[in-house]
Amino acid sequence: MTATTTSSRPAWVTDELVAQWCSWVRQDVTRHGDSVPEPVMAVAPYDLSPIAPVPVCAPEDVAAAVVRARQAQPDWAGTSIARRGEMALAFHDLLLERQDQVLDLIQWETGKARYHAWQEVGQVAAIARHYARRARHYLAPRHVRGMVPGLTKVKEVRVPKGVVGVISPWNYPLYLGIGDVLPALLAGNAVVSKADSQTALTMLWTRDLMAEAGLPTDLWQIVTGSGSVVGTAVVEAVDFVCFTGSTATGRTVAGRAARRLVGASLELGGKNPLIVREDADIAAAAAGTAVAAFANTGQMCIHIERAYVHEKVYDAFRDELVRVTQALRLGQSYDYSVDIGPLVSPDQLAAVAAHVDDAVGKGASVLAGGRARPDLGPLCYEPTILEGVTPEMAVHGQETFGPVISLYSCATDEDAVSLANQGTYGLSASIWSSDLREAGRMAVRIRAGSVNVNDGAAAAAGSVEAGMGGMGDSGLGRRHGAEGIRKYTESQTIAVQRLMPLGPSPKTSVASFVRRTNRQLALLRRLGLR
Template sequence: MSLYEPIESTDSRRHLQLRSPVTLETTGELICASREDVAAAINRARAAQPAWAATSMKERSAIVERALKIVLAKQDQIIDTVVEETGKARTDAMSMEIFSVADQLCYYAKNAEKFLKPHKRKVHGLLGLMKQLRIVYKPLGVVGLITPWNGPFVLVMNQACQAVLAGNTVVAKGSEVTPYSAKLAEDIFREAGLPEGVLQVLLGDGETGAAIVRGGVDKVSFTGSVATGRKVAMASAEQLIPCTLELGGNDAMIVCADADLDRAADGAWVGSCMNTGHYCCGTERIYVVKEVYDEFLKLVLEKGKALRQGSQHGWDEDVGAVFWDRQMAIIEAHVEDARAKGASILMGGRRNPDLAGLYYEPTVITEVDNSMDIMVLETFGPVLCIQKVDSEEEALQLANDSEFGLNGNVWTQDKEKGYRLAAAIDTGSCSVNDMALSYGIPAAPFGGRKNSGLGQVNGKKGLRGYCHEMPIVIDRFGGKMQNGYPYSTKSAEGMRKLMDLLWVKTPLGKWMS
């Protein structure tokens, strides 16, 4: 039984019947925006963009600050909507969809003006005596934003906030699995005073998203699968528009011999099972040096016994439902492939037989290696795969032996060693003595290496990524152009002597740089 199924309709739009991952009961009907609906939304965004770009940063930031207050005032409604559509644990909904959103809104409202303020930049060498360089950050225009089902509210709010603060208008689409969680972003920003047409969140499926990508927007920000990300990249290249792609992950955890094992075991569970394991920076491979392997595994298994699953636990639930039946199929296939190839399932390894919905038991697997799908592909579920290694060097080699490179974490009480190992991991970001935190720190640019993505979002770099960084060169003094026509042998010889003076006979050029 699928969580969304096509149903007959009397109009030209696609209609989907939605179901709850917690109960599998019907929850409503989704009417997907058509290609014509997308075109109309982009036209509205295009018409609204010049006036929005003309507003002051103080006006824009004030709207974001009001949105922050609305999020906090309506947090229970937001959590209820997200949990109804995803089945995630309520605490995961609060931390990811409320706290993280509030923190990001606060950060960008406070810092956007500073990050995007026009500024002077020094011109080096002799040219600096005659020219002045100013940098202006100009909005790109209309941004297409495509977000997935695992963070249905936070991923729209965060990227839309950055795009509109930069002076763009946004046409967004959340997943068909979680459409109304995404739609909340438009409702909240409109209530905060965002003008009509500046942020539109459309309801729809993959065809709706494709229409946005191909609909004439000026940039695409996409979060989702590698396969779809490639299609977005190709469409963007054909249109010569920029895109950022935040794609899959298969993040590694390295446990050194001197790690605080109790904390590391806690980190393994949270890193692997937070949000039911449905986040791109989830820990999927755990490499433990042989000296502490047995003790670490013992602690993991002891702590796993206390985990609670099921909506009947309310705020005390630790691991929620699998958000999508298609993801459940992937989790089950990867675990069964590992089992068939000789892995040991020490805990879980099956659907929870006591719950009616899409619940997969928190799972611990050992005796794993890279012949198994679960170690080389993205599983995106509440599964801990633990592999014994002879040394930290072997752990680092295995961590880098992946087509993915989004995040990772290293556990050691020697912070300098942790820093060196983290820097050596070929990944977009890394944490030391904690699970993946980089997306939750707004100042940190976030993006992946290899198949995990293209470009970076968040922080100063992410905000500026929604702009064209335009250099303006201004002549200081006027007068005759030194390099003007007519050219002559005399002027060429003068240039040659100047280059000798700057970079051959004296260190003058280096001094002036």
């Protein structure tokens, strides 16, 4: 079944609303300069029509945005965590109340199916609620034993980094654009975000909503423009960088941050594996694989691109996956009648088609899909299953970032784990089995930041109390959970010495002080104390 729409721009989006959202773009310098950069005009995936002109910042605008953010940050850091949490909960409520607006914007800018757009709303709401309730716990001072028991009182406290730079991609403009901003703000920081040029309106709409929820005006600055110019300016000016994107760009970001001795959190690419054990529920595994491979039209860093299936159930799994995949509804619509939407851009469509065509040209077989569907929309591409993929094919080891999965047969669990660990990525993985204990033993042997058992990808990503991130070429650091907010802080030790100073007193010789201290150290050892 397919569905189409002939309308691209949502009817309720007026030029006045676009202007209101774009007023959040920080252009302090270029607005008053001799030359103003031409606005950027993204293209709507549904019909390739221009979306709306969005102002473009210069590096000087970024510097001005950081100055404004830095000036606003101390007052915010002095605001109680409870008050910050109230703002996040107010945003949570407004987001759920106005979700149809942002769902339309996400679809307009990315083309994704409405359910996949809604998943962003649900995830951001969960993040806002979680950190509003748990930030105080995650950031609470920690009392530790001092150097001299009873005389040295020590605690570790968390202090904000200052100004956090968030550079987010187009594929999840609400979740990745806002999900990292919320914990940074709740930790007491100011934020400067670089909106992706394809999806700037989603972020600007959200900034407008955050203002309505009570966020101070200058605390979250938004800049726009190319990554090479504006993104670089952000990295060169802030106190911590949160970046989501390609591994190649992530290396550049990490290098620039390292030269400035500022921290960076990087979620990068993936070539994520899925294992189907001999004892798996085949129907459930096939349905879960289709979701994990084709959700968001395969344009997500944690989606499954390769499946290793035990040879005894390979045929049954393959046939069921083909059946499930061919039943998916491909098309474009502003309602829930579509399962898979178009790709985001002509370049993305070309990249996906190139991987499939290269594989077929070198001997791979197409079990389902494998072709563009311009009759449904200019960027529609059928969910595709490949068989017979070999190492010389680009799709074998390179990230496709589209609705394509390759199937491989394996003889043992050992083979499956070994194959899953091939390559340099390590972001997400999946195991399907009726033996949860054995699946758990396999999971810890897979090099991936998250391993889902009897789920494709969402179980770990949606569990916001647990960290999410990559190993190897898939990145550094974690979002979600304790680390997802603590990374935006510095650990500071405060030690108070009482009654007597450390070291020998004026009336004691150094030699006698050393002898006495040595006896104390030996006693502590015998008592089993640190």
